Amino acid sequence: MTRLKTFQELFKRDRRPGDLVFAVLFLGFCLFLLANLRSQAQWLDNTATVAQPAFWPTVAVIGMSFFAGLHLIGSMVSPRIPGRLKEGIFWLRSAEYAVYFLIYVWSVPIVGYLLSTILFSLFLTVRLGYRSRTAIIMSVLFGLSVVLVFRTGLQVRIPPGQFYQYLPDSIRTFAMVYL
Structure with missing residues (x-):
């Protein structure tokens, strides 16, 4: 037996952990x-509005801003479900890998693409918990293959x-050209 929902039940919204933080950001x-x-x-002169290079980006950004504002308002008026701190910490943990990548990019001009890539793949393998000999060897081979494909193969x-x-x-x- 199906139950009909009222309009308010249909659009009932709870504020999940991290929802307000996401809405503000x-x-x-x-x-x-x-x-x-x-x-x-x-915006160019003597061009139809919909043919303007800036028209669709403007529509998209205004639409995103409008709906982001509605999301923020919806988050502020919805009843809160506890657990926001735990969710925020989870988001920050994912930023850890962005920091690792920035360190990798910073290290390439100093120690070179080959060494940086092998060390980066090796570090991420160990950081993710794969510490077996096979995983370490596969990580080094992966780093080497990335360098060979991008630097030597694709030039x-x-x-x-x-x-x-x-x-x-x-x-x-040889190292400056191929590694």
């Missing part, structure tokens, strides 16, 4: 995009590491 991000929209997208230009200048002359040129 997302609205802030939307307002940041809105403030920078004029410098990022052009992506990545600046050589400062560390390469200390290599012998016969190896230095």
Whole structure:
């Protein structure tokens, strides 16, 4: 037997842990995009409105800002479910990996792409809890294969590491070009 719901029951909303934090951050991000929209997208003279390069980005950012504002209002008026601190800490734990990636990007010009990539993949493997010999070997092989595919195979230009200048002359040129 199906039960009909009233309008209020249909749109009843509880504020989940972290919902208010997300709503504030997302609205802030939307307002940041809105403030920078004029410098990022052009409005041209003698062009139809819908053909303007800035028209659809403007529609999208205004729509995102409007719905982010509604989300924030909905979060503020909804009854709160406890557990916000636990949810916030969980979000911060995921930012840990962004910091690891920034350290990796910072280290590439210093120690080189090959060494940085192998150390980064090895570190992440150990950090995720895979400490067996097979996992370590696979991690090193993965790092080596990434370097070979991007640097040698696809010839992506990545600046050589400062560390390469200390290599012998016969190896230095090869390392700067392929590693």
